Amino acid sequence: MTATSSTAPKARSRWREWSLPFLFMLPALLVYGLFVLVPIAQAAWFSLFDWNGLEPLNDFVGLDNYARVLNDTVFQQAAWHNALIVLLSLFVQIPFALWLALMLNNRFRGRTLLRLIFFAPYVISEVITGVVWRLLLYPGGMVDQGLESVGGGFLIHEWLADRSIVMFTLFAVITWKYFGFHMIIMLAGLQGIPRELEEAAAIDGASRRQTVRSIILPLLGPTIRVSVFLSIIGGVQLFDLVWATTRGGPANASATMATYLFDVGIVRTRMGYGSAVAVILFIVCLVVAVAYVRLVMRRDTDGAMTAAEN
């Protein structure tokens, strides 16, 4: 009796505590539910059928689509391409953005203009980037002409037609597009580091390198972890830029899981199969995101998403 009466007011006040925030969240939850959760559920449903998107849904095949997707060599290649882009982003693009941010954190004339120029590619849409770079990379196009004019003619390759390098060409375009974005994120992080710490280190006789390594980088940790996270998720979902530049070709040499989804699922009207690819892609992103936030970003999210460690 006493237990019930002591929990009853608690339950009521908990509901009162939550009801107002819940009501505030309701519109956002509805939109999220309608435009994110419902389509995901629909995709999961469609993936159980052999369906061309136009006819009625009556060819149930169970998990057959999933088995075929995972056994398909083109999908496996596409998944590997995604992994390659993620790895290259982590070990080339992020360090480069970080280095630039460190440079541009010091005061010098023209700093703002440089920041603007480096950030500008991020503003251009993926499709336009793809179309323009396709023209630039065309055999005999501006890139080839530029290389020849500085005597680098021997470096010229078939940038988009050579199956062994097309993925790297695309990575170069991706880097061009996103390094400014990561640089700005790092700059914002850098500005959160008090100047006094660097000054104190300088007084103690630390070299620039030691200062960066031991003071700035650790303090920049949360920012870098955010950048890495965005980079990984972006790499796994890569579609627009690849499709606009190469359509996943030549012969699937630049296919990503998302371009594979579009090519087979929509262009070849195998909607059920494409839905299976979509669900797999969703699960991959979900696992990566949850694992990353729980493991790598644990320190940054303590108290917000996990029980704070005292």
Place this chain on the structure above:
Amino acid sequence: MSRYLRMGALAGASAILAGTLGIGAVVAQDEVEFDVYDLHTVNPGLAFTQMAADAFMGQNPGVKINVVTLENEALKDRISADMAAGSPPDVFQSWGSGVLRQQVDAGMVQDITDAVADIKDEISPGAMSLYQLDGRQYGIPYNFGLVGMWYNKDLLAEAGIEAPATTWQEFLDQVQLLKDAGITPISIGAGDQWPAMFWWAYLATRIGGQEAMENAIATGDWTGEAFVRAGEELKRLVDMDPFQPGALAATHDEQQGVFGNGEAAYMLQGQWAIGSQRAQSASGQGIGNALGWAQFPTVEGGAGLLTDVFGGGDGYSIGRDAPPEAVEFVKYLVSPDVASVWQSFNDGTLLPTNGAEQYITDPILAEVVQKRNEATFAQLYLDQATSPELGGAINAAVADLIAGVKTPEEMTQTITEEAAAAAD
């Protein structure tokens, strides 16, 4: 035709269209609006479609036509997306046959058999049949031609070649001569995949003949000897490295540009190439008088005939929700007066309207039309004759062969497997 002559022709055409009063007039009820999904991205087709729409609107007050022009691949994606969303476009580009069948089965396309009853006798039956399914009419053709071997007379002469090859072995020998002379033998748009499919499909038609082709499409078995041999012959060609730099990534437009700039000697493409190689070239003039056209060479020991052709047509289909004026507009486009204007551009569009042929002034187009009319067997583009599912797989498999990723056996095996998967 020089650029100024063409401008003049366009202006003249505009005047003539204005004069075709009464031919396209229908009873307009209130405000009617419909979209036309059109693939003519370059002149004269681009300007002409809008001109025809304006003329039709002028004769039918209350009708509003929105012409949406998109590049080939983008257009296919757009139509696909619209259909998947359940709102088919009103008037849209169609190549008929297998792909159209899928759209019809989904209830996205209007049955216009009754609406076209009055013009049926004015249009070539062969062209109309591409848009017929189970005896009902689901589209109206505006272009009907075939794929052939375009060549650059000057480049062939440079390599010491007098005439384009008539047999496949001769063709391979010529490719070697061209390479030795430092000339790129062939321009191909393997990036778009279907230009690559043309090569294999023509070889298969020459080697297997009508029976093998019809059999394969009906049964879904593409592992027959004719198809493997076609793959092997194509591989012999690919191993000679005959294509332009960047060929594996090149689109159809880029392919036409390379040929139109005089950078390659041969190009296997459809009848529209006569205008495309001009429009896509850097100068805008194409290769001018050096342009030649020949039929695809025969293959020694093949069952197919020189007079068998591979090609198809273009047409417009009408979406399920489109107003009756939409059908009238397409009928207007292929009506004798308007068709004659279009045909007079000689840009490669071969109108299937009776009597349009007399407006063909270009000797090459005249030859193409003659070969079309004499054809013993016409094989439709494979990616249109089959479903989008199988057609896309065929295109991709041939592109894989050309990229060196698949052997001929693997290619035909993949295609057969996809056919089996598509069938159930």
